[in-house]
Amino acid sequence: MDYVYGPGRNHLFVPGPVNIPEQVIRAMNRNNEDYRAPAVPALTKTLLEDVKKIFKTTSGTPFLIPTTGTGAWESALTNTLSPGDRIVSFLIGQFSLLWIDQQQRLNFNVDVVESEWGQDHYQHPALFLVDGVSSICALDFRMDEWGIDVALTGSQKALSLPTGMGIVCASAKALKASKTAKSVRVFFDWNDYLKFYKLGTYWPYTPSIQLLYGLRAALDLIFEEGLDNVIARHARLGQATRLAVQAWGLKNCTQKEEWYSDTVTAVVVPSNIDSSEIVRRAWKRYNLSLGLGLNKVAGKVFRIGHLGHLNELQLLGCLAGVEMVLKDVGYPVKLGSGVAAASAYLQNSTPFIPSRI
Amino acid sequence: MDYVYGPGRNHLFVPGPVNIPEQVIRAMNRNNEDYRAPAVPALTKTLLEDVKKIFKTTSGTPFLIPTTGTGAWESALTNTLSPGDRIVSFLIGQFSLLWIDQQQRLNFNVDVVESEWGQDHYQHPALFLVDGVSSICALDFRMDEWGIDVALTGSQKALSLPTGMGIVCASAKALKASKTAKSVRVFFDWNDYLKFYKLGTYWPYTPSIQLLYGLRAALDLIFEEGLDNVIARHARLGQATRLAVQAWGLKNCTQKEEWYSDTVTAVVVPSNIDSSEIVRRAWKRYNLSLGLGLNKVAGKVFRIGHLGHLNELQLLGCLAGVEMVLKDVGYPVKLGSGVAAASAYLQNSTPFIPSRI
Amino acid sequence: MDYVYGPGRNHLFVPGPVNIPEQVIRAMNRNNEDYRAPAVPALTKTLLEDVKKIFKTTSGTPFLIPTTGTGAWESALTNTLSPGDRIVSFLIGQFSLLWIDQQQRLNFNVDVVESEWGQDHYQHPALFLVDGVSSICALDFRMDEWGIDVALTGSQKALSLPTGMGIVCASAKALKASKTAKSVRVFFDWNDYLKFYKLGTYWPYTPSIQLLYGLRAALDLIFEEGLDNVIARHARLGQATRLAVQAWGLKNCTQKEEWYSDTVTAVVVPSNIDSSEIVRRAWKRYNLSLGLGLNKVAGKVFRIGHLGHLNELQLLGCLAGVEMVLKDVGYPVKLGSGVAAASAYLQNSTPFIPSRI
Amino acid sequence: MDYVYGPGRNHLFVPGPVNIPEQVIRAMNRNNEDYRAPAVPALTKTLLEDVKKIFKTTSGTPFLIPTTGTGAWESALTNTLSPGDRIVSFLIGQFSLLWIDQQQRLNFNVDVVESEWGQDHYQHPALFLVDGVSSICALDFRMDEWGIDVALTGSQKALSLPTGMGIVCASAKALKASKTAKSVRVFFDWNDYLKFYKLGTYWPYTPSIQLLYGLRAALDLIFEEGLDNVIARHARLGQATRLAVQAWGLKNCTQKEEWYSDTVTAVVVPSNIDSSEIVRRAWKRYNLSLGLGLNKVAGKVFRIGHLGHLNELQLLGCLAGVEMVLKDVGYPVKLGSGVAAASAYLQNSTPFIPSRI
Secondary structure, eight states: OOTTOOSSOOEEESSSSOOOOHHHHHHHOSOOOOTTSTHHHHHHHHHHHHHHHHHTOSSOEEEEESSOHHHHHHHHHHHHOOTTOEEEEEOOSHHHHHHHHHHHHTTOEEEEEOSOOOGGGGOSSSOOEEEOTTTBTTBOOOTTTTTOSEEEEETTTTTOOOSOOEEEEEOHHHHHHHHHOOOOOSTTOHHHHHHHHHHTOOOSSOOOHHHHHHHHHHHHHHHHHOHHHHHHHHHHHHHHHHHHHHHTTOEESSOSGGGOOSSEEEEEOOTTSOHHHHHHHHHHHHOEEEEEOOGGGTTTEEEEEOOSSOOHHHHHHHHHHHHHHHHHTTOOOOTTHHHHHHHHHHHHHOOOOGGGO | OOTTOOSSOOEEESSSSOOOOHHHHHHHOOOOOOTTSTHHHHHHHHHHHHHHHHHTOSSOEEEEESSOHHHHHHHHHHHHOOTTOEEEEEOOSHHHHHHHHHHHHTTOEEEEEOSOOOGGGGOSSSOOEEEOTTTBTTBOOOTTTTTOSEEEEETTTTTOOOSOOEEEEEOHHHHHHHHHOOOOOSTTOHHHHHHHHHHTOOOSSOOOHHHHHHHHHHHHHHHHHOHHHHHHHHHHHHHHHHHHHHHTTOEESSOSGGGOOSSEEEEEOOTTSOHHHHHHHHHHHHOEEEEEOOGGGTTTEEEEEOOSSOOHHHHHHHHHHHHHHHHHTTOOOOTTHHHHHHHHHHHHHOOOOGGGO | OOTTOOSSOOEEESSSSOOOOHHHHHHHOSOOOOTTSTHHHHHHHHHHHHHHHHHTOSSOEEEEESSOHHHHHHHHHHHHOOTTOEEEEEOOSHHHHHHHHHHHHTTOEEEEEOSOOOGGGGOSSSOOEEEOTTTBTTBOOOTTTTTOSEEEEETTTTTOOOSOOEEEEEOHHHHHHHHHOOOOOSTTOHHHHHHHHHHTOOOSSOOOHHHHHHHHHHHHHHHHHOHHHHHHHHHHHHHHHHHHHHHTTOEESSOSGGGOOSSEEEEEOOTTSOHHHHHHHHHHHHOEEEEEOOGGGTTTEEEEEOOSSOOHHHHHHHHHHHHHHHHHTTOOOOTTHHHHHHHHHHHHHOOOOGGGO | OOTTOOSSOOEEESSSSOOOOHHHHHHHOOOOOOTTSTHHHHHHHHHHHHHHHHHTOSSOEEEEESSOHHHHHHHHHHHHOOTTOEEEEEOOSHHHHHHHHHHHHTTOEEEEEOSOOOGGGGOSSSOOEEEOTTTBTTBOOOTTTTTOSEEEEETTTTTOOOSOOEEEEEOHHHHHHHHHOOOOOSTTOHHHHHHHHHHTOOOSSOOOHHHHHHHHHHHHHHHHHOHHHHHHHHHHHHHHHHHHHHHTTOEESSOSGGGOOSSEEEEEOOTTSOHHHHHHHHHHHHOEEEEEOOGGGTTTEEEEEOOSSOOHHHHHHHHHHHHHHHHHTTOOOOTTHHHHHHHHHHHHHOOOOGGGO
16 A cells, blocks of 8 residues: 555655664564563563663653653643643744643643743742653753653654654652642553552553564664764754755754754745745655644745654755755755755764674 | 564464454554655545444544544543533443443543343433444444444454554534533544544644554455455354353353353353463463453453454364363363364354455 | 455465464565675674584584575585486485486486385495485484485475575585586585685675575574474474374374374375365365375375474364364364364473473 | 664665665565465466566566576576587676676586677577676666567566565577577476476475565566656666766776666776775765675775665765765765766656656
């Protein structure tokens, strides 16, 4: 079933879902299993232990919920808060908008802060909930050190798995809050999970066997590469992308350098060009999948996702493709200019692959 | 990563998750894709249309939710009811108990009817919600004809997929109720789906690409076999199993014939035997996965799941295994007796495989 | 592409190709690789070392040739013999007939011995070539101890891989013979392999990357189970099959007990029944693949292959299927009788799965 | 088992084995099957019919041999010639050298022509044998129109399959020659195949079930893209590569334009650089697999394979990688220059993907 076959690989550069390593695809290529037999709890135990490492927490309690990032958000909120509770939410892009919408629909009392993000915001006695969907396992993230109470991500982002697992990590303070939080929830209720953790069977309902083995393989690859090296690789690819954008004479949608993301770059196109046309042509002509601008930047930006299982030459292929599409739609780009700028940086900064030295 | 390798195939006879056809495993063996590119909506459109056939509805609206059966339940309840609404719930086994628990925790006003199930119950003006997790696509099920308002199943049951997709189908009356239902929900909110259905992009959040292609393959196989033939096959395997149980001199936990299930058989063991020991040995010695008795029948029954992608000889292999385990634990079974009874029935009733005649 | 879809698993009981373990299918689920990069020689080195263990040789030199068993035969002959050389060949079944045919067509001078096989035959100064296609890795086989000069097998037999790799092991004496053997050969020439062994690149032409990784996984599984346990399992399944045949009142085509094979059982059918009809119906009605009788026993016997990645309940499912087919074609079998006889033996002799104790 | 894990995809640009489409990997992800049951002959029939299309023959007879290109050569020679027969062989590169070596070792009487290749050579009454391993299914090739008697290719080249199938196509004249050719052969004997073709069972020995289904998928993709479009794509990628080489100031090892290959480009490096170091670094630092120079050009050239399942952005990623490696080893390349030259050409010449217009 391939409605839209094209020769060669699809170049997947949306900011999620991202490319799955062949090793993970292999690990998931399997029949179902009885999740009550000893093998699955034994596997789960290692996952719960190891997943904490990507949050940099030793004291947090992780939950692997069969859901998406949206569900992980809902789990974080409903387990820690009661209807009417006040939330101070920071508006910084489309997904914060969506999370705020969820917060309001779940009957919390939301104060939206449109001001700039800053470190000082987190000196407070309140519960500190962080949406790490696009950052955990790609950027420097330190749950314990930064005093975060609930952090969460989704399997289809930097972990490079299929969609379907929301990974939520709760501090002791968050767990305590869950004992009294009055938000109505069952599917997302951490206490159901905790009951089964205690029993050693781990699952209040059926998990995806395939995603469990996939997560095992994904974590193994991350630890083999080294989490710090993974983060450095994301920094390298992010910087290379930004240098290319600059070389094309285009603007990063993110205005301040300290806000740049190493997982996605939103590129502003000239006002006479429709960024959706860029995304459409990239896919139709070059088998390149770019991200659309969403909401108020629809038509004005396109996004290059550069997170997950990805390397330098994949990115350079994408950048070469973006150049051709820009030319296709009439933007006077100098072909090769972005690739040259990115390569100059990468040729200096890319380390040897450790296992091959 | 196989903690507990054993030679040969695992014989998976829990009542879910069930065996995945090789064709479906193949269809899911793929990289992620951009779900906003045209291919995924085109695929989704065919799925939403075709999935209605397994509910036998033409007027219902299906939702393919990245969740489990428990989540599908929650979706059915929170989209149609407001806190305090009265539910009449029928207590018929462990999973009805769990659903009732969910109903109570979601603050509905639940009347539990322990009396017998009967046809007359559904002559009423109330919304009619049916948990079809263990029956849809395996047993005769007719959403429209029976006036059902919400029916639901999970991917890992008769559809023979991995866990991770809750499939919910809502009547026009249920959809109307969802416009006014005051239960708090976001992740499970049908109205978010309907908004994207209208846009033709279908997904309020990221779906599992792999499960979409898997569902396509699963539906194709079901339609190739013929839904009526699938149901007849389940009836055949169910009856064969019950004949074996009888031949062993054991009792079906289900007491009345009209309640027999063609997807699972719970077998009562003599009081001097612990049914958990049967399940344990089956797995440890014969690579056979049977279901435990749950809750009040824990230790007293074991369950043979016979649903999903399964054929006669697989079942006979399982029955031969159960006989050996029964003997292992001291029950004086006549080896071969159950297989003989089941075979006598199957040898008479099994049709030729249509594609091979 | 499945011309002949049937519900449930195919029950594969031909004497090859046999069932592939899910672990091996996974290991082979991969893209091609540059076989001249360091990874492939590193992998090959472990394979050449470990494959010797299944021949029970320490001094032999193995060759992993991209061919079938027929090619492995040709490799054994053309590398050790010159046209006109005399071969004493033992005629013991269809495949010896085929090998003898090959020997004659390759211009050797073949003495066919139709007499009984016996131990004394191998006290001689001649080169001793053994076709182990259906025995190596399933039966007790000791290349060094028995003084064998060339032993060979194919990947699709007891190793439980896809077809495509002929595995040949040569003694020092055989290697020496290959230096002077005048038979014309290039593709099969061991000396081309030896040249690349010396270089450490191993391959005179392109190997199948997938089969190399598959062989790695297959060997890992065999060593995890323990080669002796693998052989014991084959003995157990062979004996169980023979007991079932006896219980059905049918004859084993192999007349003397010391000749019984633990990898395949050829069952003689009554003269009024066409064994091909049994094979045909098994496939058409029960999704069971049995082996045809070949050549002079065509129509008179059917074969049950019981080698490779297989366990007790798979075999019992097959035996139950054979019983039903026998009844289908009019043979007055008592349903359950063969399964009962086999189960009685297996219930006594099957060990616990070591990893699950 | 990944000895040398690196993040992101391997960029496979050796001239074979090449990248396998995900669709083909999926098709091969399966258990073994009984090749004597009706499904496999039915599949084989379609393959033998369809494979002729890639040779552009209607009268030829194809053989799908479980072997490599080297084996396909041997099949072509031994089936059509007798020892001592005269062969006029054209020496044009490393693989012709290897084939000539094979011809000599098979005891033919070989005249090696080192002169230039030209059209006039094929006006002759002799059998005309063509090694199309690196061209069939990638370049314009017309067996019937050009009067070719035996043409052959290997699965791991333009067909983009794993290694393991030699595909040989014989004209009526070649088949006739095979009736009298006295070269000794059994495994490669076409007459054994023809005997089974007549029986409708097709296989003289066990084929790889996985490669048969893989070939079916590969042919389906080629026909969906259109063979002419496949050839045009190879021409486009070949030209883009040559433009990049030129922009780098380097020389194509092939000296005359009419000899340029659209499947591989051998790049001559300056005499102070060791081309093996380029190949080594490409793999160690950028996960890029390039081809070594072989034999007399070892150390002097590296090769970029651009055949099989490949698209524009994959190639541009490779070219960007080559630029960085060239800089790594001290060659004063202008980063981005080759990509710019290739992009300028590709941006003009790449068609929309037909299924996506």
